[in-house]
Amino acid sequence: MPSALPLGAPAPADGILDPQAADGAGERPFSLYVHVPYCTVRCGYCDFNTYTATELGGGASQAEYAGTALSELDFAADVLDRSGLPQREVSTVFFGGGTPTLLNPAELGSLLGRARTLWGLAPDVEVTTEANPETVTRESLARLAEAGFTRVSFGMQSAVPHVLKVLDRVHRPERVPQVVEWARAAGLAVSLDLIYGTPGESLSDWEHSLTEALACEPDHLSAYALIIEDGTKLAAQIRRGEVPDVDDDDHADKYELAEERLSAAGLHWYEVSNWARTPGQECRHNLAYWRGSDWWGVGPGAHSHVGGVRWWNVKHPRAYAQRLASGVSPAAGKEALDGDTRYVEDVLLRSRLAEGLPVAGLRPEGRTAVAGLIADGLIDAPAAFAGTLRLSLRGRLLADAVVRRLLPD
Template identity: 60%
Template sequence: MPSVLPDGEPVPDDGTLPASALHDSASRPLGFYVHVPYCATRCGYCDFNTYTASELRGSGGVLASRENYADTLIDEIRLARKVLGDDPRSVETVFVGGGTPTLLPAADLVRILGAIRDEFGLAAGAEVTTEANPDSVDPAYLAALRAGGFNRVSFGMQSARQHVLQVLDRTHTPGRPEACVGEARAEGFEHVNLDLIYGTPGESDEDWRASLEAALGAGPDHVSAYALIVEEGTQLARRIRRGEVPMTDDDVHADRYLIADEMLSAAGFHWYEVSNWATTEAARCLHNELYWRGADWWGAGPGAHSHVGGVRWWNVKHPGAYAGRLATGASPGAGRELLSDEDRRVERILLELRLVDGCPLSLLRPEGLAASRRALTDGLLQPGPYEEGRAVLTLRGRLLADAVVRDLVD
């Protein structure tokens, strides 16, 4: 959940959507994202919309309290029901992210899920995920989540090396994320993800291989591996600027990506999005696929983004302001935009090209088609799918995905 919100037109006080947004809504999947903005400490690389207790003290009073947060979120879920009116869809995916969602009591997360179920219903086989810090859960906590309807959990492992975790300001100890996978499995979680980060200053190829080996040894059915992005304004950016730690270059990131793909593929994982691998189709993150394919989702929580039928909006950032608006019955929306056909075409290319089945060539304009032929000749797109009318990245193309996308959207 990025910390900087875009500009946009005002959101009506009651959150009303244009009639066009709900046209033919039954043909589109509906998901729910729930943002929990609280963290025990701030990681040095993070620029998400998150807050520690000291950052909230005196800047929102009781309204920003973690103790009241579940009730505030439930108010927004009920608002969503009013805004979407008689929309008949059940919710197909729920994803609780942060921040650290598991800083809330498990009972609060279960109550939030219960409110979504009560207001909208959950589709048969709905995917229900929460993110979790490895040092914020134990078997009893995981058991309560599983009993309450959660069936997928994503642990922030990042690295198996202590010196890398220290640079990232992660508080868990090496080995704890792997233990969490076993605990989640023992409590009946069907799907478990581990998040990894590569390219941390001071990390070696050997460190990265050790992290992958540790993750694979834990037995998850999904692994996400992201290149570290040093965001301006973060503690890590300041440390690099002062020369305390080195900056990792793009060539190192490329090498680490290749190592990840090689080791994950050898272990029976298959890439289905540039940064995501799963053992089976059932193990893929359905909620993220909903984003990547431009479906509908309601984002609840401070700074959360939503999209319904070509209307995108985002909530006010601060937990106090967010709770204050809902306390008066008003929408917490800070701004919104109506996407044009051209906006949606470009976004489809940007997102779908990152997927294993790529994007239709029919989305491309003549300049983009010409660029796609060059990419094919350069070995960045796969020949077979191209002949069938789809642009699908090769392994080399995945390394250069951002550049390929820029050319194809012309």
């Protein structure tokens, strides 16, 4: 089942944000995330807030979803205005899920069009949709580009059939280069998502997936270690001994191979799990998350953050639709982050970026840890001496341990 929402304070029915949300808002970029909670099949490793078409009805169906999400966009614009925030153009939009491309291009385009009407889109706006390779056609990708989309992120995950089977992925490996070609013909930038460390995946399997992905010459590539989430089908299979558990050493070997192959192909890492061909092809939407910018998350279970105020929507699509139909906020809870929490999150997220953290911005206990991190080869020594804490390759493998040393209890 999907993961649980965090605990927090009750969210106001009118959606009004805490006063701190407006402080300095004019200097911060503003982004939108749109969650589309539908999938053809729920993958065995996934704990995202997703549902198959047969699970839902009564106001929560896939066919009704675009209209409901449009209502939240209208609600968002009203809330931001009543909360005293300045009008800001949208700098990035990201459609995630789920499988956003289960909605047709006209529906996705209507959501983007409403954002354009309500706020305006920045001249260099980045608009991304995730896509399962089996849910797009040459025509649908062309129509998305015509609607204003600029990027597509294909969930490739692996090029090896037996690995895809363990993950419950339904696309065929040979479909990926075909959809990449269609996306390029439409003028869309292309990102590929890979997963490594699937039970039964050998190092040669992973190398084959990297080879096939690089043959598509993507502008951007994400490679994520498989994490076994409680409550998923894959977790139950491991518990019953039907498939082997994941292995940290295996993850490390595969990450090092990814860095070797991707850097040799001209892609540079800019976040621990993300590589881009040029700085201009880095995912600016995800950078907005890691840098603590402002975004409004549309959809059931979607999270939002504006000026240190964070909230999250009710998870079930039916409850989400009912709240909006009643004219009340779909938010289930919220929290206003204090200075300590914002510092911890800033270190946690920004330390994962290649741009690094200013050493001078660390608190005393963090600055004290820098010498030891250099000695242990976890951060780049020349960069640290120049005033920036930047992970080494070894540090990327042990990023969580680096954060623990920067943020001791």
